[in-house]
Amino acid sequence: MFDPEVGANVEVAHPTHDTNTGISNTKLGMWLFLGSECLLFGGLITTYLVYKYPLEGQGPGPDQLFDIPFTSASSFVLLMSSLTMVLAVSAIERGDHHRLRSWLVATALLGSAFVAGQVYEFTAFLNEGLGFTTSRFSSAFYGLTGFHGVHVTVGIIMLMSLLLLSLRGRLPEHRSETVEIVGLYWHFVDLVWIFIFAVVYLIP
Amino acid sequence: MTVVDTPLELSSGNGSTSRPFGVFARPTGGPGWRSWLTTVDHKKIGIMYGAAALAFFIIGGVEALLIRAQLWAPRGTLLSADQYNQVFTMHGTTMVFLVVMPIGAAFANYLMPLQIGARDVAFPRINAFSFWAFLAGGLFINSSWFLGGGADGGWFMYAPNSTVTFSPSNGIDFWNLGLLITGIASLTGAVNLIVTVLNMRAPGMTMMKMPVFTWMTLVTQFLLLFAIPVLTAAQFLLLFDRNFDAAFFDVSKGGQPLLWEHLFWIFGHPEVYLMILPAFGLVSDILPVFSRKPIFGYTFIVFSGVAIGFMGWGVWAHHMFVSGIGPVSVLVFSLATMFIAVPTGVKILNWTATMVGGKISLTSPMLFCIGLITMFTIGGLSGVTHSVAPADTQQTDTYYIVAHFHYVLFGGAFFGFMGGFYYYWPKVFGYLLNEKLGKANFWLMFVGFNLTFGPMHVLGLQGMSRRIYTYDAGYGFEFWNKLATIGAFVLASSIALFIFNIFYSKVKAKSLPKPGPDPWDSRTLEWMIPSPTPEYNFDPIPTVTRLDDFWYRKYGETEDGRLVRIAATEDVTQSAEGEHNVHLPSPSYWPLVAAVGLPIVGYGLIFTWWLCLIGGLITAGALYAWALEPADDPDAGHGAGHDDHPVAGAAPEADLVDADADAGTGAGANGEGADAGTNGEGVTEREVETVG
Structure with missing residues (x-):
């Protein structure tokens, strides 16, 4: 807080927020943005549900393609990254910058493993004759899951940026909320995947 | 807030050499046009929104005149069928996305922070980005005129008419990518303005003490926040279809055109309300001033606005009664549409009741407001008849619909905006618009408007179709079309008169006394501060005790309820004189640069791939x-006296800077993936030691 009496800034570990809601502007902004993202994914998930099956004779359908054990494993990897993200936030709140960096790297790696799994899956489907333009199902499938993959990738870039900042010493404890806000985004992307996994892969 | 003063330490200490990432010094602003490019001041951004929207309004207006000139007589030859398609598509797109929405944003940006007693919006740089992205998207769409022709599928761009097969030119690509860019602008703007309303109100300003315009801004921005992404999703499908051969709307592969209709109107109907609600807000603030009565049923006005915001999500399929959606859907959406007329009716009733028994002065802002109430009522009544599905199936795609939505959008939204312009002009620019010209402007616009769109009711009932470039003689269309065309030119002359009034009054104002902070004897907080608004808005930030707080600083009531003045206006308004050491957020280049990259990506997607890379790098680098x-900036605006810290619950200026420093998060999440918004100088050397 700036203290006019002292004329210098008094650092606090958890900045208090003099906002009407008590939530900082940035965090509230992120919540609102994520609310908006729900509708974006809602539109794409709806599209997938409408186009779940290709027309007769237009390439393979979901029941011939999906490898549910494989995708379950990569989904598990992505969900575990939420755990490491929580640990990263908790580390910086305790001022443990070494652990912060470790957990950020772990989260980014798990996220990358998920994206790698998606790339592998796409390649396998492509080899089985499912191009992006093959059928309405293929467009909807690649569109929805690819869109989610881009979101994970953006999250990884954010995590790496945090890591870089932390290494440069520009992520002190009193900025821990920045990590928390990236965490919000990350958890949201994970949560959306649970829906996508259920809707696309599990519900027949 | 800990951040805010670290620059002071740095400037006296090791300077920028110790922070290699912090090499980007912030611009200092200064006078002249450059200050507008780097500004993060919500007032300048609001003015730029308004100016850009008026420029687009002239473009859209010329397109309207071309349509009316083409329809002057049967078998018109001014435009070919193809050109006519482009002109009416671009007219609709321009008026909706580049005129009415940004004028709403202009008022929201300029007024809302003033009405809640804030220094700026929550994220000043994101605010600048929103404006530049809007402008970039608008210019991008209109550049299609020089690059192969405009979009030709109607502003709703129904599939499969929008696919490459049926529209091989690049017009629809420009439409699609341009609106994706303005969508980013709307989304970031919505996040920004909602956070501002929720978090940055002056001490004592609870939600139910906010002016109605601020409430309507909040509802509008929530509608944007949730409606825009649905359009974005639909536009992604269209983008993939047109540019990457996807099968979303390819009927031969089972693509369903109805999907586009649903997605578009799930966006499109909230869109209708988010266009009209800002004008409703303006009217609700202007009417009480010129009736010298408080707004009748403040709570009802507010909650009917909120109700419209909610119910607006449940009526979209009334645009699709002839699309074959089935009897159950038709029934449900018919009923929902009838119900949504109720909160709208509540507002009309409240405005009327506000005027009843008031001391009405018919100034030009008031005339425009009354114009809104009457014209919107006509448009609303013709609208509610569309909820009766059998009637709608007769009227759909005829000029009756064109008449209806122009009565609500021009007669409603635009009349409200005109009232807002006349009312707020002295606050924004420091001089009053000429009243005589203002009244002439109103009557000319009123007559021109009714002459243009009134006959369209008749044409529609006679069966004249929309979107057809000509008509044959002998159906009884000639007379009414001539009338509408004459009306359109009268309407155009009223706009010319408005623009003339702006310059005329500015010249005349030099010999007139200054209007002062409160020329209309108004009720809301923004009239408490000098005109034009000083850069820092309020100094000190007021503490609010009730609705229309400023009014009750001037007036009290006797025991029998009569109004008595308790203080002279000069005693309760703030003065620009004296020293004002208020810490304001520094200007920045990067919002502009980030926005410039977006249309370059757009051109890349249409013409050549490597432009995408360049545009992407510009935007990502800028973020x-x-x-x-x-x-x-360590030297800017730091005086010794921070004597204006609000008591509690407000956002002192320190918060502004802090919040904005983290703004990268919101922008980064736009899919560009900039980092999490830790800003350059967060750490001093001392801290580096402890963490490193």
Whole structure:
């Protein structure tokens, strides 16, 4: 807080927020943005549900393609990254910058493993004759899951940026909320995947 | 808030050499046009929104005149069928996305922070980005005129008519990518303005003490926040279909055109309300001033607005009664549409009741407001008849619909905006618009408007179709079309008169006394501060005790309820004189640079791939630079006296800077993935030691 009496800034570990809601502007902004993202994914998930099956004779359908054990494993990897993200936030709140960096790297790696799994899956489907333009199902499938993959990738870039900042010493404890806000985004992307996994892969 | 003063330490200490990422010094602003490019001041951004929207309004207006000139007589030859398609598509797109929405944003940006007693919006740089992205998207769409022709599928761009097969030119690509860019602008703007309303109100300003315009801004921005992404999703499908051969709307592969209709109107109907609600807000603030009565049923006005915001999500399929959606859907959406007329009716009733028994002065802002109430009522009544599905199936795609939505959008929204312009002009620019010209402007616009769109009711009932470039003689269309065309030119002359009035009054104002802070004897907080608004808005920030707080600083009531003046206006308004050491957020280059990259990506997607890379790098680089630039200029605006810290619950200026320093998060999440918005100077050397 700036203290006019002292004329210098008094650092606090958890900045208090003099906002009407008590939530900082940035965090509230992120919540609102994520609310908006729900509708974006809602539109794409709806599209997938409408186009779940290709027309007769237009390439393979979901029941011939999906490898549910494989995708379950990569989904598990992505969900575990939420755990490491929580640990990263908790580390910086305790001022443990070494652990912060470790957990950020772990989260980014798990996220990358998920994206790698998606790339592998796409390649396998492509080899089985499912191009992006093959059928309405293929467009909807690649569109929805690819869109989610881009979101994970953006999250990884954010995590790496945090890591870089932390290494440069520009992520002190009193900025821990920045990590928390990236965490919000990350958890949201994970949560959306649970829906996508259920809707696309599990519900027949 | 800990951040805000670190620049002071740095400037006296090791300077920028110790922070290699912090090399991006922030611009200092200064006078002249450059200050507009780097500004983060919500007032300048609001003015730029308004100016850009009026420029687009002239473009859209010329397109309207071309349509009316083409329809002057049967078998018109001014435009070919193809050109006519482009002109009416671009007219609709321009008026909706580049005129009515941004004028709403202009008022929201300029007024809302003033009405809640804030220094700026929550994220000043994101605010600048929103404006530049809107402008970039608008210019991008209109550049299609020089690059192969405009979009030709109607502003709703129904599939499969929008696919490459049926529209091989690049017009629809320009439409699609341009609106994706303005969508980013709307989304970031919505996040920004909602956070501002929820978090940055002056001490004592609870939600139910906010002026109605601020409430309507909040509802509008929530509608944007949730409606825009649905359009974005639909536009992604269209983008993939047109540019990457996807099968979303390819009927031969089972693509369903109805999907586009649903997605578009799930966006499109909230869109209708988010266009009209800002004008409703303006009217609700202007009417009480010129009736010298408080708004009748403040709570009802507010909650009917909120109700419209909710119910607006449940009526979209009334645009699709002839699309074959089935009897159950038709029934449900018919009923929902009838119900949504109720909160709208509540507002009309409240405005009327506000005027009843008031001391009405018919100034030009008031005339425009009354114009809104009457014209919107006509448009609303013709609208509610569309909820009766059998009637709608007769009227759909005829000029009756054209008449209806122009009565609500021009007669409603635009009349409200005109009232807002006349009312707020002295606050924004420091001089009053000429009243005589203002009244002439109103009557000319009123007559021109009714002459243009009134006959369209008749044409529609006679069966004249929309979107057809000509008509044959002998159906009884000639007379009414001539009338409408004459009306359109009268309407255009009223706009010319408005623009003339702006310059005329500015010249005349030099010999007139200054209007002062409160020329209309108004009720809301923005009239408490000098005109034009000083850069820092309020100094000190007021503490609010009730609705229409400023009014009750001037007036009290006797025991029998009569109004008595308790203080002279000069005693309760703030003065621009004296020293005002208020810490304001520093200007920045990066919002502009980040926005410039977006249309370059758009051109890349249409013409050649490597432009995408360049545009993407510009935007991504700008977002990183944005996140890493110093939060603040150490020398700017730092006086000794921070004597204006609000008591509690408000956002002192320190918060502004802090919030904005983290703004990279919101922008980064736009899919560019800039980092999490830690800004450049967060750490001093001492801290580096402890963490490193």
